[in-house]
Amino acid sequence: MNAVLAALRARLRLSLAGRLAISFIGVAGLILAANLIVQQGILVERTTRVTTPAAVAPVVVLAAPAPVHIDAPPPEPAVSPVLLEDAFGALGRLEHAGQMRLKDASAPAVAHYRQTAAHFDAAIDAVLTASVAGRADPAFGHIRSKFRAYSAQASGLLQTSDARRAAETERTALLERVDVRVKEPLASAWTIFGRVVSRQTLVELSDDLDSLRQHSEVLEAATPLSAVQVAAIGAAEQRVQKTLAANESAFRRGQGEAWYQAMRADLAQLIARRESSIRLATELAEEADALAQQGDQLRDALLKAGRVMVPAAMHTAVPAAASVPGAVTPPPAIARARPAIETQSTTRVPADSSSRRVVAWASGAAALLMLIMCVGIVLSVVAPVRRLVGATAQIAAGQYSVRVASGGVTELDSLAHAFNTMADELALARQASLNYQQGLEEKIQERTRRLQELSERDPLTGLPNRRHLFALLDAALERARISGDCVGVLFLDVDNFKYINDGLGHAFGDSVLTGMAQRLEQLTRAHGFAARLGGDEFTVVVERARTIAEVRKIGAAIVAAFQSAMMIEGRELIVSVSVGACAFPIHAQQAAALLKAADMALFRAKALGRSQLSVFTPELLDIAAAKFATEQGLRHAIDRGEFELFFQPEISAETLEVGLVEALIRWRTPSGELLLPGAFLPVAEESGLAIEIGDWVLRRAVSAASGWHRGGWPEVRVAINVSPRQLSDGQFVERVAALLAEFQLPARCIEIELTESVLQTGPVTVQGIHKLCALGIAVALDDFGTGFSSLASLEILPFSRVKLDMSLISRIDTSPRSAAIAQAIIGMCQKLGMQITAEGVERPAQFAYLARQHSMFLQGFLLAHPVPEHELLSLLAAVRERAHELIITAAPGRRDGAAATEPQAQQSVRAAGAHA
Secondary structure, eight states, rough: OEEEEEEEHHHOOOOHHHHHHHHHHHHHHHHHHHHHHHHHHHHEEEEEEEEEOOOOOOOOOOOOOOOOOOOSSSOOOOOOHHHHHHHHHHHHHHHHHHHHHHHHOOHHHHHHHHHHHHHHHHHHHHHHHHHHHTTTTTHHHHHHHHHHHHHHHHHHHHHHHHHHHHHHHHHHHHHHHHHHHHHHHTTSEEEEEEEEEOOHHHHHHHHHHHHHHHHGGGGGGOOOHHHHHHHHOOOOHHHHHHHHHHHHHHHHHHOHHHHHHHHHHHHHHHHHHHHHHHHHHHHHHOOOOOOOOHHHHHHHHHHHHHHHOGGGOOOOOOOOGGTTTTOOOSSSOOOOOEEEEEEEEEEEOOOOHHHHHHHHHHHHHHHHHHHHHHHHHHHHHHHHHHHHHHHHHHHHHOOOTTOOOOSSSEEEEEHHHHHHHHHHHHHHHEEEEEEHHHHHHHHHHHHHHHHHHHHHBEEEEEEEHHHHHHHHHHHHHHHHHHHHOEEEEEEEETTHHHHHHHHOHHHHHHHHHHHHHHHHHHHHHTTTTEEEETTTTEEEEEEEEEEEHHHHHHHHHHHHTTOOOETTTTTOOOOOOEEEEEETTTOOSSHHHHHHHHHHHHHHHHHHTTOOOOOHHHHHHHHHHHHHHHHHHHHHHHHHHHHHEEEEEEEEEOOOOEEEEEEEEEEEOOOOOOEEEGTTHHHHHHHTOHHHHHHHHHHHHHHHHHHHTTTTOOTEEEEEEHHHHHHHTTTTTHHHHHHHHTTTTTTGGGGEEEEEGGGSOHHHHHHHHHHHHHTTTTEEEEEESSSOOOOHHHSSOOOOOHHHHEHHHHTTTTTTHHHHHHHHHHHHHHHHHHHEEEOOOOOOHHHHHHHTTTTTEEEEEOOOEEEEGGGGGHHHHHHHHHHHHOOOOOOOHHHHHHHHHHHHHHHHHHHHHOOO
């Protein structure tokens, strides 16, 4: 029975649309029956009568003390009120377009404003042209005059706005140009320990410019400024000018004359543009107010003209509410007449009321039917929806096995079926998600383990990295504090590893590092552990050492172990290491301090000749502190003007004349001590200051040579020492050419001296030497014979002079072997057509030997000491006399004189060395 009822319900189950259709059909049938009954028993007559009155003249709303009635139709108005409304609307649009044009001077804004102005002109022309009755009235004259005044005022306002915008644009560009000119030197400043080291004068000027930029932001708005704002901008400009003037000498020396003059010129233009912008902003506000007044006057003229366009007889009465004395009358408005509609209804009722009861019953039945259908629809929808909502809540709680029973309208049964299908798929997806999550967790654990290894291990060698090294070293130190043992820290660096990378490639270099790491692990497994800090630097931590001697012994064993060959990719290779050592708690207590001490010791080991072991000593701290102090002093020496340039003559052995002078830098420290180049130039090379110092020497030497060339020494020649790093800069040759042009000095008046280390540099240096020679500048090879000389380079590179190092000259008069070596070098250079300068001539016997050579120039304390620039010209004559005396003393037959002079010369040399 239940099955039969279920099947019957299934057949009789209707969709929601079907049930609603049946309901509407039933209701429609009842309403149709009721209408038939009503048509038979009740007649309702509805009569509508439409009455249209005669045409009424337009009404102009005006304020009047008493109503005036019109008995006859008035004539047509002088001009259509629509034209007046168009004129008012065009004026409003023109004002809006003018505001947009003031803010934007682009081509679209200009075109829109011109189009709106043309429309406004057309609207005014239409009003003036269409007028008949009031054409002679003075109000129209006011319209014309006010229109011309308004147009002229608007044009002037736009010109002022464009001028103010142009002035502000120029002022902003000037401020940006000044700011960039100051910020560029700051951007190229050196950064040490996270701090920018730059000239304090530039920093102060940059801060003043930032303050000026902040105060000048109020100029961007086209509004008049208050006195306080103007004063603030002026004060900011004065601060910039004051800083520029107060540090004039520093700016001229550091940034150049052109930079300083450009700054002054731009600041003057900036102040002028600021004053122009403030003045134009004030004028713009005044002209805007005047334009607004002109617009109001034009509106008043249009209103007055509108009142006189209709004769007085046409004015009609208005309601009392509009006739308030003193009220402002709006523009004329035309009131159009509307037809009057009158409706009359009559009903005729039959004699009996039976039809009414029939209609009532029919209406009640329709209402009941609608109620039943609504209740059925609600029940057939609400129950299935509740089942769906409950099932959805269970699925949200994780019960994916829930299912929704069918029963209800067809659409909801389909929804229940789809819901059950979705629940099945969600159950499957949930299971797949659990399986995937489990696999993902396993992968995450594996990746975490690998990341942990990568965070603690060097990916190339597998040794602990820097981060893990500190953790292991801290743990070792903690154990040593408890046990009382020593902990040794060895800092290793591969000797000349750069040559391996450059010659055999970085891939082979990585293989070398891997092989070294394996050997270090074998050597240190019994004593501690090894780690890689980065690059070719390794660290070995020696645990449970008893004394520093044991640490030294292990370090020496490591140095010795790397003297034997390693097999790297089938190639036998010997790679030496330098080692710096220190120990806890003797040298330091913390891990960072121990590594620093070992690094200092490593630097000392490299200085000893590489493949060495050096143990940290407290003196290394003093050396490092002195080096740091020297570096910090050098960074301020140029700004403070502490460098000085001395000049030492070189005498021609043939003419006994001064052929050229060598420019030598000196540093007069704040304490008054005069330091020689050897005391600070190596530090400058390491810290990167050599280029800046070299540029200063180059400029000062060219300036001095220019003065002598135009003064008492037209044939001047100045030799200038240039470092390899300075020459390798791609802009060096251009800077030299620019200096020669700036000081109008011929190229023959200077000579560039390069040390032998330049022969170890790359092709950029060789190209620079050829470019210098192409400019006509002589190039000399300094300190020849100190260990880096390449005879092939003398043939390839266009050197014009070779300067023999004083180590070759020191024993030329006492050692036949030294004399033979010097004679061979001199003969080789003479055959190559090069001039030779012998440095360090300090004894008359040296002078006598060298004076017999051809193309020789002599330089040394025996002839002259380096002197400042202002003393050089007076020294030239004294040098010639000294050379003549030495020639006479060294002549044959004056052996006694030479012997007598030599001790005196040596005394003078020793005194001069003590003075320098």
